[in-house]
Amino acid sequence: MSDGGGSVTELTPRLSAEEQAALKDVWAVYERHYDEIQEATLAAAEADPHLRALLAEQRAGQHRSDPAASRRLLREALQEGRWEGLLESLREQGGYYARLGLPFSSWFVVVTAAQRVLLNRLFETHAADPPRLLAAITALGIFLFDVTLAAIGDEYLRTRESVIEQQQAAIQELSTPVLPLRPGLIILPIIGTIDTGRARHLTEHLLEGIRAYRAKVVVMDLTGVPAVDSAVANHLLQTVRAARLLGARTVVTGISTQNAQTLTRIGVDLSGLITTADLQGGIEEAEWLLSSLRAERGATAVDATGSAAPRGD
């Protein structure tokens, strides 16, 4: 999930020489008390309901994280000032846990647990040298919050956004079904607001539907469209015209009283459209159109009873 948009370099902290030096102190303390910190963070994670569930799952499956590797990355960053590996790994983890649905707040639980131990040990180690202690504490804060949580948070946002995008696409796909009613007749119920993107999708969907079902008449139902303004009307006109290029007539139904008044007030010309008040009327109109086609064709082949029996063509 580390593709696109923000790169790792964007997140790389700009540290002064003093801060980078102070981070070495932090690393020294971290390294010395590694086991204690691991214990403390694990205990904190066990206390957090979301993390506990996740840890149990991970134990059941294969353990994903590699403590030795993350320790090496941490040393590279804190000791040597090489952040790329660590940031990449943080983002990867952020994306992974975001997809698992772990709340971002759980990260604070872990980070503050580590911070507590580190602060205690830093105080012990550098009690005799307050300026050095202060520098180390400041550097620790930068490292934990400005770097670690920022990198994870960044990836969280990115992951969530991509989930939202996927869901929007799914909703769009679901919300424009093309329903075959009988041979030659399909219904396109439109529900929800129509914007340019959706209008495009809708038109493409309908055109494919016309071809797939060999439709001669389309009933486009707008009962579920809350507002029809001039932009929406133009989109719909385009859809109707595109359908006609494939040889299909379109009956537009379900324009509400309010929408009808809006359209006439703003002067949108819909005179080229066949419109009916409701879906029922639209289907009746469509049947009439179809049966007139069928009766004409039937004059040469079968008797024109106007029955709705499917033709074998």
Added chain:
Amino acid sequence: VAVPILKQGSFLIASVQSALTDAEMVELRSSLTERVSRHRSRAVIVDVSGLDVIDSFTARTLQDLTRAVRLKGAQAVVVGIQPQVAFAMVQLGLFLEGVTTALDLDEGLGLLMQREARVHAGE
């Protein structure tokens, strides 16, 4: 000739297989119109299913063709416009007003036979 024109009873069928230059498009229009007289055809079908793009010149020429053929007492039907082509056309404002369209050759023939039948029935 770039586009083969088939005579099927009283119908002429032109099947455009690949993209045409403007000159070829004009030639198609002329030769179809001319053949309507020569064969005393009742209708012309132009199958454009082979076209990935229909630009404004092509669209206008198809409209001109329809009008010219109609002046000779025959009908014209454009068939086989691909969905993505239709979508692009309406985006460009090319609606082929006044041109009869059908999904494919089969539908186009069906449509014309209906109309013929109606004429013979005296409607």
